[in-house]
Amino acid sequence: MANIVPNSFKQELLSGTHDFTPSTGNAFKLALYSTTSGFSAAGTTNYIVTNEVSGTGYSAGGTTLTSTTLTLSGTVAVVNFSNVTFTSATLTASAALIYNSTQSDKAIVVLDFGGDQTSTNGDFTIEFPTADSSNAIVRIA
Numbered sequence: 001m002a003n004i005v006p007n008s009f010k011q012e013l014l015s016g017t018h019d020f021t022p023s024t025g026n027a028f029k030l031a032l033y034s035t036t037s038g039f040s041a042a043g044t045t046n047y048i049v050t051n052e053v054s055g056t057g058y059s060a061g062g063t064t065l066t067s068t069t070l071t072l073s074g075t076v077a078v079v080n081f082s083n084v085t086f087t088s089a090t091l092t093a094s095a096a097l098i099y100n101s102t103q104s105d106k107a108i109v110v111l112d113f114g115g116d117q118t119s120t121n122g123d124f125t126i127e128f129p130t131a132d133s134s135n136a137i138v139r140i141a
Contacts, residue, residue, distance in 0.1 A: 003137070004110040008045040013140075017103050020079050020138075022068050026102035030084055030126065031062030032093040039095065039110045047097060047105035057089030057124070065098065073133035077140045080131030089124040092116050096126060098137070109137055 012018055019025035032053040033039075052060060067082035081098075094116050098108040117124070129135040 003112055004039055004041050004044060005138075006044045006107045006110070007041050008106065009108055012103075012106060017106065018100055018108070019102075020068055020070055022070065025068065026100050028065045028068065028081070028108065029062045029099055029101045030065055030081075031060075031097045031099065032058060032086075032091065032124075033095040033097065034093060036095045036110070036112050039097075044097075044107045044110060046107055047099040047101075053091045053093050055089060055091030056121070057086045057119075058091050061101075062096075064101070069131065071131060073131070073136070073139075075141070076133035076136075078131045078133065078136035079138040080136060081128055083128055084126040086119070086124040088121055089119045090121050091124060092118045093124070111137070 031047060033051045034053050035051050038050055063084055065081040069080045071078055094113050096111040100106045100108060128137055133139060
């Protein structure tokens with residue numbers, strides 16, 4: 001599986017459901033999952049608890065993303081978030097879901113880690129790529 005942008009998110013963008021405005025917009029969260037199965041562009045519409053990881057240093061529902069920024073990279077609009085660290089974590093995750101906790105937990109994007117990633121009583125960090133037209137997690141061309 002590769003990263004998935006849910007079809008519902010694409011429609012919701014056009015209807016103005018999601019507000020990525022820094023400081024005043026919606027709140028976005030990142031939840032971790034033990035498998036990528038069950039996620040699809042057509043079927044993933046909201047945060048789900050099925051296959052969500054559990055472990056030391058992680059709470060159900062995940063964590064709030066901070067420092068949302070909006071920029072243009074050439075003619076492409078991009079959204080960026082600060083990296084996320086679950087400290088002193090003991091867990092294994094193979095995917096993450098970014099969702100809008102302000103708007104009924106609507107799904108934004110599913111991130112595929114390319115296999116199991118494990119932390120044993122250490123930091124589990126999600127590093128977002130450079131926020132440019134080729135690499136940003138959320139980008140509109």
